[in-house]
Amino acid sequence: MSRIELEGVWKSFGDVEVIKGVDIVVEQGEFAVFVGPSGCGKSTLLRLVAGLESISKGEFRLGGKRMNEVSPDRRGIAMVFQSYALYPHMTVADNIGFALSLKKIPKPEIRKRVEEVAAILRMEDLLARKPVELSGGQRQRVAIGRAIVKRPQVILFDEPLSNLDAMLRVQMRAEIQRLHQEFGSTIIYVTHDQVEALTMAQKIVVLQGGAVAQIGAPMALYKKPENAFVAQFIGSPKMxxxxxxxxxxxxxxxxxxxxxxxxxxxxxxxxxxxxxxxxxxxxxxxxxxxxxxxxxxxxxxxxxxxxxxxxxxxxxxxxxxxxxxxxxxxxxxxxxxxxxxxxxxxxxxxxxxxxxxx
Amino acid sequence: MVGMTLSYEARKQLYLRLLMAPALLLMAGLIVFPAFYAIALSLTNEALLGFAARDSSFVGLRNFTRLFTDPLFWNSLKVTLIFVIGSAVIGQFAFGLLSALCLRRPIRFKAIFNSIIVLPNAVPEMVVGFIWISMYATGEYGTLNRIVGWFGVEPQQWLFSFPLMAIIIVNTWRGIAFAMILLTSGLESIPKDVYEAAKVDGATDRQIFFRITLPMLMPTIFLYMFVSTVTTFAIFGLVYTLSRGGPANSTEIIGIYIYNQSFTAFQLGYGAAVAVVSLVISMLIGVFYVRALKVKI
Missing domain, CATH: 2.40.50.140 (Nucleic acid-binding proteins)
Structure with a gap:
């Protein structure tokens, strides 16, 4: 139901072509990482999938259904933003439960699900706080909680760990992988950090200048890069x-x-x-x-x-x-x-x- | 040599105080001193006519006791309240918010719409008054009368038939720009990705407005309400030009009432007492906004 297919997708802003004919398939339940240097179009691609930008040419299908014209709220997709994008005027509980309250789900049910998510993310004691009272790592947890509470088919992560310190990053990496195993949602994870890509992905999509440089399993990309760009981008220190x-x-x-x-x-x-x-x-x-x-x-x-x-x-x-x-x-x-x-x-x-x- | 011995912090403090000095002097001379002078005056029977003009004396709180039994004072308070709520709290705010929301979107002729909204604020209030006197003029040559005439409506005497409404409309028209500019800056401070997160969470435009935009705009709205309430409370020139408080005190806001008592009835002491009460009300409004609604100035 949640197989993602991007077929011949182009995106331009005015005369500037940002995505140039991309073909990508992410299988149901797969953890795919889009990786590439700044400006390669990886975040734009993610926003096209989320519905926050419209596709200029080509088709995006989710579970076989064309999604180009479907508004973000009807795609059944959740997204975790780089800046967390928490609602500053709401408590942690309200942030997590926001999507459910929009659907007019009864309050006791919302509370139950928020508490479940809080337990999974180990932040039961933070529910009454406002985002401003949280640390970076805790905010990140809330952002993830807000995504998983909807039980979405697809979760998009836009450089979610880039604002965290090195230790927290390692910890959250493991946590996101654990969540993926637990929920089995299809995940697209955008990062410029090839270590994150190698350690988390089942499939890596390397992007360069708005086009796909190579798609494959992490070790396949590491061992058999198809071009010099991928060869140098994957692996640290570089080839x-x-x-x-x-x-x-x-x-x-x-x-x-x-x-x-x-x-x-x-x-x-x-x-x-x-x-x-x-x-x-x-x-x-x-x-x-x-x-x-x-x-x-x-x-x-x-x-x-x-x-x-x-x-x-x-x-x-x-x-x-x-x-x-x-x-x-x-x-x-x-x-x-x-x-x-x-x-x-x-x-x-x-x-x-x-x-x-x- | 003294400067040499001061630390960097102390020199900076001194410099900042020097920078503030002209503004503080002006405020002391033009606001604080007159306020205290008015308080002193309000305790006398100072007048411009009669015996008191030659030989005024201390009368204690007599002006204040008189004031609380004066139906015209209560009328002016009521008129002021309606004027402030009608023009600042409702009119300017509603149109200002609407303009701010509309003009944030990429629409055509944006610069022209912006100018139309901002220009009235750039015109001196006396000039605004004269513009609207011509607009509200009686007879078939009044601008508004000509406009309604196209729809078959008989010429009206706007400033006589709907005096309070007429001045509320003028002040609303003039003040939309201030509301719009302040609220636009408030809207700009809401991060774009919060809206995007709400969209992905499944919120409709309406839900986004009521559950994201409005709550996040509240601090700016309260700040706007604070500034506009206090400044509208003190309006004088605009209404004086348009109606001088008439007909039959129907537009006699507190500023006009103070003027009329002091310079038409020549009772300076009594006028000062009204001014002191209006100052206290303004200060109470200020304290309410800052304390209860946590407005950050």
Missing amino acids: NLLPAQIERAGGDSCVARIGMQAISIPARAGFASGDEIRIGIRPEHIRVSKNGQSDLKSSVALIERLGSETYLHLEAEHEPVVVRIEGDMQADVGDEIGIVFDRVHCHYFNRSGSSVAA
Whole structure:
């Protein structure tokens, strides 16, 4: 009943096209995360689903029914806003019960359901307070309570954790996932934080410039990015992308040149001598050479020690390269070190940024 | 050298006090002093004619006891109350709110509508008075009479047949802008996403207005009510130009009554007593708004 389908959806404000022909399907009960940098159109897309903006072209179907012309209040959708958007003049209980009171549900029934929701969100003792008397995390809980009290088919979250501190964010992340398991509503969750996307989503939609860059399960996006944008956006620290030129193609392997240094890479169908490519490799898939043999010589520019791991910021052929090392490592800024790429985890992108398959 | 020894905080305090000094001096000279002078005057039989004019004396509370038995004083209070409620509390507020709500939406010719509403407020009240004298003029050449004439209505003597209503309409017309500007700023302060949340929660436009807009606008509404009640209570020039309190005291609001007692009947002491009572009423209204309705000034 709550399968979401966006088909060829466009949205423009005047001459500015914000959403450019998006096709997305979110299955019933699925937790989908729309992720992308600021201005990629993810919040606009969410507002189109909520009915707060009208679709310029294309179709939005909910449970198979066209929703383009249906007003927000009739879509059976709940939304949690980034700013929480609580009603400041109402108590927490009235905020949560507002949607029910609009439907003229009897007061005892409203009170019962508000108390149920308050128990689920562990805020029974806050019901009589006004929003101004709550902390950021508590306000967020009220906003979520207001959404789930309606028992909606679909819940939309618009960057709900971005105003919380790091610890609360981790806690609320777990809580939202728990609620999803409990209620089974279809969820669309918008964030610019790829960690939130990776940890919460069953399906991630990466958006770039108003279009879909890639849709897939979190690990699929992490392991097999279809383009350089997704490769760099998903994963933290981001994937290293090194510009290279194919020097010799053919056979099982070919040689690519990064600046003045040559590196052998597995042959790919699309490679020809002279091609300019980018070699992508994540920081955790590079190791520091201990026996003098390396793929690339580099110098240490910065060392970040986090205790359990160390990030080496290197410079190789004027390109920045980040390497993640387990534990601590003895090195100093300016040290010359050789690095080795784990070929199994290397990605190759052509000039336009598309992944070149094996 | 003294300045050098003061801390930054103290210098800032001094600077702020210096900035406030001219305003405080003006208020002391033009409001506080006359108020105390009026209180002193109200306890005398000061007059511009007769023996008292040459040789006034202290009469205690005689002016006040006289006042409470004076039917014209009670009449002026009643007229003032109707005038304030009719024009400020109902007329200006209702039209101001309506204009504020309408002009927030993207409508055509918005600038023109805005000007039409704001202009009357920019015109001096005496000029407004003369404009409306021409509007209400008797005979077939009065503007309003010509307009109603198109619908076959006989020429009326507006300021004689409906005097209080006539001045209420003029003051409403003049004051819509103030209400609109204040209420617009109140509406602007309601975050957009609260409306959106209400929409997603399933509220209709009507429900949004009564359950979100109006309650969230209440502090601004009370502030408007406070300012407009007190200023309308003190109106003089507009009504004086239009009707001078007549006919037969039917538009004699308290400002006109004070003027008439002081400068038409030449009883300065008695006029001052009425002025003192009107000051006390204004202050009570102010205290009510600030204390009971928690208006933040």
